[in-house]
Amino acid sequence: MINTTRKRGMGAFALLGASALVLAGCAAAPEAEAPEETEALDFLPCIVSDAGGWDDxxxxxxxxxxxxxxxxxxxxxFIAVESADENAYGPNVQNLVDQGCDLIVTVGFLLNEATATASAANPDINFAIIDDFVEGDNVKPILFNTVEAAFLAGYAAASYSETGVVGTFGGIPIPPVTIFMDGFVQGVSHYNEVKGTSVQALGWDLDGQTGAFTGGFAPGTEALTTAQGLIDQNADVLLPVGGPIYFSAAEAIRDSGRSIALMGVDKDVFVSDPDIADLLLTSVLKNIAVAVYDVVTAAAGGNFDSSTYVGTLENGGVGLAPFHDFESSVDAELSGEIEALIAAIIAGEIEVTSPASP
Structure with a gap:
């Protein structure tokens, strides 16, 4: 368990102490009125991770x-609890209930059962679950139509590829993972239609909804082997979908000695992991931090509601990160084409769908 407290008050205390020392040397210092004390907010937000952990x-x-x-x-x-594996989900959620949390955010599709059980048993506690739907007046689902943003990534990957082969693989075949893969393959196909090319997308069969998976979200042998398999088939852009499995993809790229680009998911991995920033073509963004912030602050103000939030390109809930260091390496027209695709998807002129769309 991690219990994080604010440290902002220390800076204010140090400043007040310095002022007092200055005033002590001035005989004519005027009396200052004591500031009114504000009552501390009685609200305890809590959060529990999936097996990927906080450092993913x-x-x-x-x-x-x-x-x-x-x-x-x-x-x-706030209280944050990290899950070592999926056997910890139920106990970790119950642990937060027992600690008197007012709002419990469960991070991921795999915490569905634990969230449903705890929310039904504790109607006086509010819950929010990311990437899945749980019914209940005290549960807010936070979902993302990631297929839209992943479509942009597939288009960019096809544009960047010099070998004419790109690849994707996932951690576990669950909707929050496969929705990325659906969009990625559709984006590659759209590029081929527009440009008259034949770029291959390996690792995911859109029609059969089957593909390459490591069996979990941990980096290691399975993720390394899967990434290497795509590289061996001449892929020069990789989209690993599943948190830290990209660590192993980056390792495979470096071991290959070839010029291969990596794509991140969820956050702008160029920013969150500078160690592999040189490999990052772009990242498929889910604006999870803002969604969680909004739910927590609303609940603290007594404005919690159970209506489903769905992040889209239109509301800024999903998107594509900048090309950063690859800006000079991508086609000069690509950024403009991506902007046009965003506008067309929002307008409904290009239909991007997935069986996993919320």
Missing amino acids: KSFNEAAYDGIEEAAGDLGVD
């Missing part, structure tokens, strides 16, 4: 960022 540099970390910022702005403590 993407999905869980983004959710943690949101609650950390919200707690800081509210002036309250």
